[in-house]
Amino acid sequence: MAPIEGGIQRYLEELEDIPGTRVFTAARARQGYHINQFAMSLMKPANRERFKADQKAYLDEWPMSEDAKAAILARDYNRLLDLGGNIYFLLKLVSTDGLSVAQGVATMTGMGFEDYTRMMLNGGRSPAGQRSKKGGY
């Protein structure tokens, strides 16, 4: 049985067709490997303390690009997604900063946290026009 219509190339192509979304493909997983493993290290309290005491020094222990380190220091989560970061991993950094998941997530939307919260209370972001870049639906 053919598992997917059009084969893996078509499958992967479609994953790139969603507005405002970076699906965590193998290509991103490879690119962001050390960003994600760094974030993972923040599950240990001792590592969180060491990171908070000197963030740059902690980051320098990881074989990642200066670009990635700068994005982490700036908490630029959209940039980190572009560099192969995965949100489940990056949330360890959000938690280390003492922020809630929603506070961290809101920073990626270009909305302030209050506006984001209001949008969620009003039923969330509508999928209308947000499903496909090419299709525009």
Next chain:
Amino acid sequence: MARITAGVGCSHVPLLGVAADQGKTKDDYFRPIFAGFEWTKDWESRERPDVIVLVYNDHASAFDMKIIPTFAIGCGERYKPADEGWGPRPVPDVEGHPDFAWHLAQSLVLDEFDMTIVNEMEVDHGLTVPLTMMFGQPERWPVKVVPLAVNVVTYPPPSGNRCWALGEAIRRAVASYPEDLNVQIWGTGGMSHQIQGPRAGLINAEWDNRFLDRLSGATDELRWISHIEYLRETGSEGIEMVMWLIMRGALGEQARCLHRHYHVPCSNTAIGHIVLEPGEDSA
């Protein structure tokens, strides 16, 4: 003989754990969510299952990028709650059922589902939040748990059809366990949500409710929903709903809805919850 007596679908939003742990379940924000679980808590206290096959996804807690198992089954004695960046949840350790879990693992492999077997791991909110929603805050959990972790983080996750078929294989495996056991299977995660990028906050209540509609009855059309449909319609993290299909597949051809609840929002997420019982198979 062991038997699957019920299936439960349930979101596992971490904020629900926070609300319960900090005594906020009666707050205006959380009351309508927890109220939807009152029926189920009462029902669970009467059903008294012996063991839950708890399908969930690990959120980069037990599994990092080093090893990415598609389907992993916990065969250990017990599992501690993970520290996800703010300290472990103050909930009891989760007690496993190694004899039953190993029976499932062996049966599934012989049934051509090549499971990853895990003897030691910590469990995160994906597993402990549903326990809290169903059992509240006891000194110890009133059930044993077989954790079944599914990769929905690194693409591709398993197809909906594969998940459904795994559920069918679990049903066969449970039926061949000689000891009398009241087994429930839970599928957790979802419903629509996206927690990354500029499109974060996406909710699709209409789609979610159509999904809930089709969990009961004799239809199996949910197994054919493609990954791209979950992603487009329900947000990048809505893909977690494939895990509900393992639960549904394990209930047999027919399922009857006993309770259903849906609420928006909880944090970034639509909360969905359904209790199903297996119907009579025609076979």
